[in-house]
Amino acid sequence: MDSSPPLKIVSKCFVKPKTIPEESKQPYYLSPWDYAMLSVQYIQKGLLFHKLLHSTDTFLEKLRESLAITLVHFYPLAGRLSTLKTDVPKSYSVFVECNNSPGAGFIYATSDLCVADVLGPKYVPLIVHSFFDHHKAVNHDGHIMSLLSVQVTELVDGIFIGVSMNHAMGDGTSFWNFFTGLSDIFQTQERNKTDDLCLKNPPVLKRYIPEGYGPLFSIPYSHPDEFIRPYESPILKERVFCFSSETIRLLKAKVNQICGTTSISSFQSLTAFIWRCITRARRLPLERETSCRLAADNRARMYPPLPRDYFGNCLSALRTAAKAGELLENDLGWAALKVHQAVAEHTSEKVSQMIDQWLKAPFIYQIDRLFEPMSVMMGSSPRFNKYGCEFGMGKAVTLRSGYAHKFDGKVSAYPGREGERSIDLELCLVPEFMEALESDEEFMSLVSF
Incomplete structure (x- = not known):
């Protein structure tokens, strides 16, 4: 049993792109590789920093603003999954609806832990799992959950930034391209005090669709219970x-x-x-x-x-x-x-x-x-x-x-x-x-x- 002190969620909100790209008003389609990921879990990776902040409120405000700007470049991550289906014949098609979505998640939490409580133990403490949103969620849950969530957990002497991204939206390369873009925009914004910010490596959002197919694929099911299997890790x-x-x-x-x-x-x-x-x-x-x-x-x-x-x-x-x-x-x-x-x-x-x-x-x-x-x-x-x-x-x-x-x-x-x-x-x-x-x-x- 993990005896670490619990986390306290201080605030939750959704963040939309700073400006709404015209293309976000159209459905955003998924590739065959993306469909294959619907029953696996979100990508959850994060970084722990020593706290060098004068004001957590100021940091959170800047990070929220940076997220809004970054989402202009990664606008599908502010959307939600949507489905078209038929029973006869069985057909289930998933795409991203970006228009009128609540946006990406943004959470601020606090803990009585110190950096040493995360780094010191031989084994990674279970409390680290609570530094991320969408615990145990599968990607198909992106119909009702945000496709991206950024959680900032303030420790006594540290800050943990945990990002959860729907794996049907992208792989590790895509995830770290987003994470790097968010950091770059945060730091550029600090230096330039401007909203007109570009990315060094902007994402190429046009999905790979095999020639002669798509853009909307279908899988031979009529209900998610036929292909979604929640996964529980063993004791590790x-x-x-x-x-x-x-x-x-x-x-x-x-x-x-x-x-x-x-x-x-x-x-x-x-x-x-x-x-x-x-x-x-x-x-x-x-x-x-x-x-x-x-x-x-x-x-x-x-x-x-x-x-x-x-x-x-x-x-x-x-x-x-x-x-x-x-x-x-x-x-x-x-x-x-x-x-x-x-x-x-x-x-x-x-x-x-x-x-x-x-x-x-x-x-x-x-x-x-x-x-x-x-x-x-x-x-x-x-x-x-x-x-x-x-x-x-x-x-x-x-x-x-x-x-x-x-x-x-x-x-x-x-x-x-x-x-x-x-x-x-x-x-x-x-x-x-x-x-x-x-x-x-x-x-x-x-x-x-």
């Missing part, structure tokens, strides 16, 4: 492990030397290492299959490629698998080569095949069916410039996530706070496996702190 231990840039460099060099190549990346090397260590901690039967998945951005893999700042979902979960025995009996290079091959084989042709398959037989992802038991899933990315979001308070002291998408074997990769090419891994395991991993000498020898 959640801990952040830090890997220094030097450790990452040496690990990559070791793997490539073993394999006689230079093509295996740092992240592929680290993924293989984590896969083997978690599998060893689970003490699986030698014949038991274990899989490893990586979230892969398809923007550059499309033909023609989508823009880097394409706003929406454009993800695949690449999979490789092995029997526990062969994974552990072979060396690290063997595992890294399997991970590398899964990435190398994910070509534009593969992406096109996946889209074609969805168009022929539309499906909705469900977390409990998406990943096999005893698997490892590497999500998020250390490439996102997450610590570049400063909001006038300097570099964040850490990054944390909410309740969403957590299961045994879920690993989220973040850039390390120390910079360079360091990587922080947020790792979720059931208590028994976490304890075994923490006793694994090979694993702990590579952890910085």
